[in-house]
Amino acid sequence: MDNGITPHMAERKAKGLLRELAVVERLPGGKLMSGGREFFDLSSNDYLGLSFHPALKEAAFGKISRAFGSGASRLMTGTSGCHADLESAVASLKGKEAALIFNSGYQANVGVISALMGKYDAVFADRLSHASIIDGVKLSGARLFRFRHNDTEHLSGMLRAKRPGVRRAMIVTESVFSMDGDVAPLEELTGLKKEHDAFLMVDEAHATGVFGPEGEGRVHSEGLADNVDILMGTFSKALGSFGGYVAVSGEMKEYLINFSRSFIYSTALPPAVIAANLKAIELVKNSHGRRSKLLSLAGYLRQGLKSLGFEVLGESQIVPVLAGTNEAAMKMSRDLREKGFWAAPVRPPTVPEGEARIRLSISSEHTENMLSELIKAIAYCAGGRLKNA
């Protein structure tokens, strides 16, 4: 029987787009082990190295001494005292009245957008929005309008044209973009939200823990929390753990508990994970040294690569180096691996066609020495310019 899978996979392979799983063991110090060899890990989002922090692991072990699984969904018997404590801690970190934990950031985006928006509504999303945002819109049945990346004039025109014809409107963006490492014009977006009576939702998956004096992310540290209706984030990146959340008003939280299907119809995260998340918030608030080291390392790498003529994007701990074709990105990734650097290629559909890249994800566990070796390796792989360095 020709079920269409074989030719579809063959086509994917021919285009250099095949995705494969690599088995690795992450190690402390921003490294990993694979196939018996050690590599520098430039593909993890453990930006502050907190996933290895002993206090985080102790917090989880402390809870495991009772039961591991939560046993039920949140609305049944899956809500423990530490779920409530964690929601208060998230609300306070984010400068909002309340917060709601989801089982992952993906589920948070899908569950919130599909609960709030419906077929008479429209979502205006930055063109580079994460797949979970787009999937949430698809599930909601709302109309989707994608504005040019960070282009508030384009968005403004779209809102003027489309807002009058729909019931509810929502503007969605990421505050630090996952694949480009650049930042959204948040203040302008809050202005448009007010002008057009729209919800504003900001995904702070890559900003939380990294930006703001206490790692609160960009929205709260820029004084904008009151003007953002839904502040979404994840525990799985700088917080070194697992799970997602939204920080919202008390009323919005009640609404989501009643209508967000990815929240309602899924077993609650285990108490051990929740306890680790709570500890992660405490650690992140006190991680000033790790935060400033991280951003200064990223600046060092970005500058070093730019000065050699590479096209480097972003202004955060995410340092994407454009390779152009899928083949070029894959070759650069393979060559870097030979030199001991693990940097996965990112290809369409995750990024636009023709913009395949190596996404270098920096950790505060890395060192300037290691990054200087990386710069030489990238230059060497790209054409041997620094062969004798």
Ligand SMILES: Cc1ncc(COP(=O)(O)O)c(C=O)c1O
């Ligand atoms: C911008 C953005 N939003 C949401 C998510 C999903 O978060 P999680 O990994 O917790 O499901 C990710 C992570 O892949 C992301 O990069």
